[in-house]
Amino acid sequence: MEIGVPKETKDQEFRVGLSPASVRVLTDRGHSVSVETKAGVGSGFSDADYQQAGATIVPEAKDAWNREMVVKVKEPLKSEYQFIRKGQLLFTYLHLAANKTLTEYLINSGADAIAYETVELNRTLPLLMPMSVIAGRLSVQFGARFLERQQGGRGVLLGGIPGVSPGKVTILGGGVVGTEAAKIAVGMGAKVQIFDINVERLSYLETLFGSRVELLYSTSAAIETAVPDADLLIGAVLIPGRNAPTLVNRDLVAKMRPGSVIVDVAVDQGGCIETLHPTSHTQPTYVESGVVHYGVPNMPGAVPWTATQALNNSTLPYVIKLADLGMKALDSDPALAMGLNVSNYQLVHPVVKEVFKDLVARTAEFSMT
Structure with missing residues (x-):
């Protein structure tokens, strides 16, 4: 799978979606990883570190976003909405309940969005x-x-x-x-x-x-x-x-x-x-x-060297499954399936659907026309 890692755009957010160590695991499995230049500098990782791990360094955000799966840390900001496209798999923190604008955009984009904070295993939230x-x-x-x-x-x-x-x-x-x-x-x-x-x-x-x-x-x-x-x-x-x-x-x-x-x-x-x-x-x-x-x-962004590695320790097994199997990974992993918030122009997470009943009704009406 083609995986993109853009540089975070939130104010002073220095974490990065994948560390060089995680990239190495993915490239060793035959996946290609494109990392936006300087995406990992705030966490202590240079472009050379990523290249040694097998990644390709790309010059602009759009180049990292133009991939089958995008792995981030924080939710996309408005400046990044333009890069989200139909069929793309987005794996990051989303916190949609507090962000109707993003929720609506993700629905309209046709992307598949899996939120770290709703992946649930044995009543725990391992990625949160x-x-x-x-x-x-x-x-x-x-x-x-x-x-x-x-x-x-x-x-x-x-x-x-x-x-x-x-x-x-x-x-x-x-x-x-x-x-x-x-x-x-x-x-x-x-x-x-x-x-x-x-x-x-x-x-x-x-x-x-x-x-x-x-x-x-x-x-x-x-x-x-x-x-x-x-x-x-x-x-x-x-x-x-x-x-x-x-x-x-x-x-x-x-x-x-x-x-x-x-x-x-x-x-x-x-x-x-x-x-x-x-x-x-x-x-x-x-x-x-x-x-x-x-x-x-984004408090943990204040300690990105620690936070990026701690986050990757938890997210990497799920990233591997998604890279190997795509959306089919959700069929065999109920915890990962719980993380799916938006898919195929629909808001699918049951709790988030309760929060945005008007969006659910609107998309249901759209699908019938």
Whole structure:
């Protein structure tokens, strides 16, 4: 199969869809890989590294996109829509529930789009997990940074010092992101609490953290009590394929102390904090109601050397199957089949279809005419 790897275009997104090591595996199996020049530089991979792995370096994005399968990291931006074509296989993060424009374009293009974040194996999301681990850890790292006075924060050291109380970190969601955030926050010496609606998950977290983390069942009343006292509030809620529910409204944010920080890792699925909207690595924060808001949707892009390799470790087996078998790979791999979001002018993922019922109705009407 002909595989294309374009350079990412999202603001300061330095990850790359395939590492040279992954390219070597694919070329050894007889596949051809075309990599846009300098696509891997941000992750520490030169064009020469890719050439040694058997790839062809192409000068422009259109050359990498003009292939049977395109492997990326982040969703296509509007400048890339022109390259998507009928029958093409696109394998990347999509997060369509928060992006109706892209969803509509993919449907109209006739491409087959498989989203990393909806590939599901034994009720886990294996291609989302490595980036969730990184994003969870970074959420506290960035939160600690923006709590610094020079960054607009309260001037709180999360770990405190003897004689001075540590900062308080409140985490909404006890999944992979929330767990990893708690590990870093506990390591820094902060006071940490996690909210979740799954009692079994809370029990599991107790085996990890013991009494070092306060584990609370998530209710509106409990959240309303905790949020105003938080120095760092982390949104870590994920519902696969759907927008994240709003757990903290505008009025509650206004009750937080000036200079407190909010980091919403769920921002690429709409976010769970009402006042938070997507930002970028170039302009990562803004202040609303006196609170510093951080909403970068591609947080792992800040550590591309680590993130690219972690992502490839998980995606490569699926890339190999798709390269070897094309769309027939979905027939023998139910996990990969769950990743299919758009195919043959149709929105096919059941959860995303629920989000965009109007698009489903429109395409159904079109197919009958």
